[in-house]
Amino acid sequence: MADLRGGIDLGGTKIQTAIVDAGGELVGQARRPTPTSGGPQDVAEAMAAALREAAAEAGVESGALSGVGVGAPGSADERTGVLSSASNLPGWEGSFPLGETLREALGTEVRIGNDVQVATEAEFQLGAGREFESLLGVFWGTGVGGGLVLDGKPWLGRGAAGEIGHMVVKRGGARCPCGRHGCMEAYAGRKAMEAEARRRHEDGEKTDLFKLMEKHGKPRLTSGIWERALDHGDKLAGELIERAVEALGTGIASAVNLLDPEAVILGGGLGIRFGERLREPLAEEMGKHLFVDERPPAVRVASLGDLGGAIGASLLVSR
Amino acid sequence: MADLRGGIDLGGTKIQTAIVDAGGELVGQARRPTPTSGGPQDVAEAMAAALREAAAEAGVESGALSGVGVGAPGSADERTGVLSSASNLPGWEGSFPLGETLREALGTEVRIGNDVQVATEAEFQLGAGREFESLLGVFWGTGVGGGLVLDGKPWLGRGAAGEIGHMVVKRGGARCPCGRHGCMEAYAGRKAMEAEARRRHEDGEKTDLFKLMEKHGKPRLTSGIWERALDHGDKLAGELIERAVEALGTGIASAVNLLDPEAVILGGGLGIRFGERLREPLAEEMGKHLFVDERPPAVRVASLGDLGGAIGASLLVSR
Numbered sequence: 108m109a110d111l112r113g114g115i116d117l118g119g120t121k122i123q124t125a126i127v128d129a130g131g132e133l134v135g136q137a138r139r140p141t142p143t144s145g146g147p148q149d150v151a152e153a154m155a156a157a158l159r160e161a162a163a164e165a166g167v168e169s170g171a172l173s174g175v176g177v178g179a180p181g182s183a184d185e186r187t188g189v190l191s192s193a194s195n196l197p198g199w200e201g202s203f204p205l206g207e208t209l210r211e212a213l214g215t216e217v218r219i220g221n222d223v224q225v226a227t228e229a230e231f232q233l234g235a236g237r238e239f240e241s242l243l244g245v246f247w248g249t250g251v252g253g254g255l256v257l258d259g260k261p262w263l264g265r266g267a268a269g270e271i272g273h274m275v276v277k278r279g280g281a282r283c284p285c286g287r288h289g290c291m292e293a294y295a296g297r298k299a300m301e302a303e304a305r306r307r308h309e310d311g312e313k314t315d316l317f318k319l320m321e322k323h324g325k326p327r328l329t330s331g332i333w334e335r336a337l338d339h340g341d342k343l344a345g346e347l348i349e350r351a352v353e354a355l356g357t358g359i360a361s362a363v364n365l366l367d368p369e370a371v372i373l374g375g376g377l378g379i380r381f382g383e384r385l386r387e388p389l390a391e392e393m394g395k396h397l398f399v400d401e402r403p404p405a406v407r408v409a410s411l412g413d414l415g416g417a418i419g420a421s422l423l424v425s426r
Numbered sequence: 427m428a429d430l431r432g433g434i435d436l437g438g439t440k441i442q443t444a445i446v447d448a449g450g451e452l453v454g455q456a457r458r459p460t461p462t463s464g465g466p467q468d469v470a471e472a473m474a475a476a477l478r479e480a481a482a483e484a485g486v487e488s489g490a491l492s493g494v495g496v497g498a499p500g501s502a503d504e505r506t507g508v509l510s511s512a513s514n515l516p517g518w519e520g521s522f523p524l525g526e527t528l529r530e531a532l533g534t535e536v537r538i539g540n541d542v543q544v545a546t547e548a549e550f551q552l553g554a555g556r557e558f559e560s561l562l563g564v565f566w567g568t569g570v571g572g573g574l575v576l577d578g579k580p581w582l583g584r585g586a587a588g589e590i591g592h593m594v595v596k597r598g599g600a601r602c603p604c605g606r607h608g609c610m611e612a613y614a615g616r617k618a619m620e621a622e623a624r625r626r627h628e629d630g631e632k633t634d635l636f637k638l639m640e641k642h643g644k645p646r647l648t649s650g651i652w653e654r655a656l657d658h659g660d661k662l663a664g665e666l667i668e669r670a671v672e673a674l675g676t677g678i679a680s681a682v683n684l685l686d687p688e689a690v691i692l693g694g695g696l697g698i699r700f701g702e703r704l705r706e707p708l709a710e711e712m713g714k715h716l717f718v719d720e721r722p723p724a725v726r727v728a729s730l731g732d733l734g735g736a737i738g739a740s741l742l743v744s745r
Contacts (some may be wrong), residue, residue, distance in 0.1 A: 264687060267686045274684055289715075358594075
């Protein structure tokens, strides 16, 4: 039992928890919605409850776990356990001692890290990146996040490495949700794509995207809605996905020119859904900008799926 | 004597050699023009002669050195000593066993590496990067090359890391000397800047750049010519330097967003000449695109100057 570890993937819409054994096998899991009101203390309580639920499924008390790791958005300080600037979580513009709060609630050691970085490490240790020693994780979802494993070890820089979504693909280009211009995410992030679709639709371009969203009762253009629209031959959806793939290919090629990793792992909601389908156009866009174009890196779709973040978080315990 | 090492910086116009003691002090040096005709064997002979000349200045035979390192353009295979695709050297489109040839000529172990990477390592160990554990070297000259030191060690990727000049700053932008579009080097490389100046001048824009070039008997727009033109208030020169700084700031910020290093070392002919003068505009351009803009990396101008490449090459011996 001492070999069981917990992982918590703290997202803007859901909290996914996992209990993992020493071999990386999943032995318990639970999911809860992320509180949309209140503050960090409420989020921490929901996280603790979801973790206890997963532990119960695995037949242990949380205090018997060898530790719990948390993959969090915003700026996670691994040394102090403080999470700052997690602006898509309620009342979390400032700093909150998340590690300490969870340690008291759960009765075991807690370590926090960056959500995308731990998902990359999960793919490196247990998923699609197992055969490689260096990889670039690209998580294509609401935004575009990145993670790095170099020479078998996570590379965090001064704590904020991996922001591939904010590499510039077009100087003076589209405005990004981050407020800057020309970032890869300004073209490829789901949130930016939805905003662009809405603008073009309001300007008179035809699309079924928003009809499909309403029909399926979704509050936003989910990756599933984009897929349905593509399947229906929706022209605007096709153009915006193509535009996203151009930006992804350009930004990934830039990162590969700088780092020359063995592999690129494509994850995230859109990445997992479209990774295989868009493999060829993505490779083609990358090829236009790769400096050493005769040996592109391997491109793999993340294999741990939705649970990658929570499993990756559990790996923080032994790091 | 066994502690003396040799270094050879193999450039397109000159071969610079250095003899360095165990403390990194320079004890001998020599420079020769790079042969412009013939083939790899002729270049190797000129390299060996220049190294022997530096060794003589240091009072040793080349065979008494503990080894010789070579920083080379093109694709250098550190394991085999083969240099390939060094297209700015005469007859070097293919592969040539440079390490083995020099070992026989000099009577000591020879290691070859990438010119920009070894210059970055020299700055890390002995120059402007000494106080940092992670740095990005940006060598702004004829092209724009890059080198990486991460966690105190060189990062080479699969052998071709560091191509910061071919990170894309503007999708669909200017054509680069490499044949691709929108690379940082297409705006900031000396060669691309000269081509753009010539195009605009032929289209009727006024500039003293080419008059200054002729007056000073230069075959091209050297960094010194650019500086003179700026000092004279030449409008076209000012615009093209500004355009270069915009591209450099954008590309460096993209690299920093991905890697989050402690420092950026700016070297190369233009980098050394303009580093201090353009510090403020470069910081401003970077600031527009840095994701964590409240703590930009330190930006330092390379301190080893013209000899950094040869000194860095000598460090390959003990690596």
